Amino acid sequence: MANISQAATLKVCYDQWVPMTIFPSEGSTARGVVIDMLHQIYTAKGYTLEYYEVPLARGLSMVKDGLCDMLPEYVFSWSAENDFVYADEKTFAYTxxxxxxxxxxxxxxxxxxxxxxxxxxxxxxxxxxxxxxxxxxxxxxxxxxxxxxxxxxxxxxxxxxxxxxxxxxxxxxxxxxxxxxxxxxxxxxxxxxxxRPGLEKKLVERAIFSKKIPTKKRQKLIRIWDEGRLSMKGAQEKFYLDKYGVTFQE
Missing domain, CATH: 3.40.190.10 (Periplasmic binding protein-like II)
Structure with missing residues (x-):
């Protein structure tokens, strides 16, 4: 039973980037647009999520070392592929x-x-x-x-x-x-x-997954994320953006 429970648990590291990712407090349990979306995607597939609220540098280190399975938003960089595996579907592309x-x-x-x-x-x-x-x-x-x-x-x-x-x-x-x-x-x-204007291109963010996860399991986690994120385009995505009062245009 312990092994079954562990297999269905996803350890998620994330940093504070309000309103996209938020650390809950005594006054609010809100976790932000991206974490709410992630929660829906994985709980629908039977996963229990464990959250680790940490600064970005610490979160990256924890994913690299296998202490966290994934982090839902990190800028896409070819050099970072040495440390993590990126999802194919972007989380968002920000102006x-x-x-x-x-x-x-x-x-x-x-x-x-x-x-x-x-x-x-x-x-x-x-x-x-x-x-x-x-x-x-x-x-x-x-x-x-x-x-x-x-x-x-x-x-x-x-x-x-x-x-x-x-x-x-x-x-x-x-x-x-x-x-x-x-x-x-x-x-x-x-x-x-x-x-405005800001930098020349949009800031492309994607979920990253630990290379410490066995390949087959990691591929499954990435597939769930990619398919879930893609299926949220439109009404579901707007629901979460509206929840936090965000008007978003890619």
Whole structure:
């Protein structure tokens, strides 16, 4: 019985990326758009889900080491295929934007427009699917004094917004839905603003699965995800987006 139970349990690591993925709290059990969708897909196939709410870098490490079976959203990168196996069906493809101080006239116009700007990001975050050049700029040691890597458990985006407001960093790029949601939730519309356009391409996110899972079992998990995510296009996807007040356009 123990073996049967273990075989039907899916260990899911995820980070806080409101409203797409949310850590539950005393005041709310909500887990976000993506986790709700994932829950429906796998419970319909008889799985019990165990959630591990961790920072992204920790979640990636846990999936790599086999401590978690999967993580539902990570940017697609060819180099990351050495550590994980990606699902074929994307979770979402997000339009990006920037956040700056309210009266800052700055606009993104390629890498040259980043010169002299203090940029916030997080550990393990990868923008290469949206802009290879932007990611190279962040990774370049020559720019390190202008790059602020903010780590933490569940409030990284909130702290970045506060740092921009206080003038400690100048700008931050992310999924436009996440930025707008945070701006409204934090009540900072009088202090900060969203700047469009963002990076050159959309931020493509896919589920990743551990290479520590036996191949046959992993292939089954990926097939369930791909077929389930594809079947949610349309009314079911809109249901979950509406639940969190999100207007999404791919």
């Amino acid at each position: 990006t934007a920037f956040v700056v101080r309210k009266h800052d006239p700055w606009h993104y116009n390629g890498i040259q427009s980043m010169q002299g700007k203090r940029i916030a990001t997080g550990p393990g975050w990868d923008y290469s699917s949206a802009s290879v050049e932007y990611q190279k700029y962040i990774d370049d040691p020559r720019n390190s004094r202008f790059i602020e890597v903010i780590s933490g458990y569940d409030d990284v985006v909130d702290r970045i917004f506060t740092m921009i407001k206080e003038g400690r960093v100048d700008l931050y790029a992310d999924n436009e839905l996440v930025l707008q949601y945070a701006l409204n939730r934090l009540g900072m519309n009088d202090d900060l603003k969203i700047v």
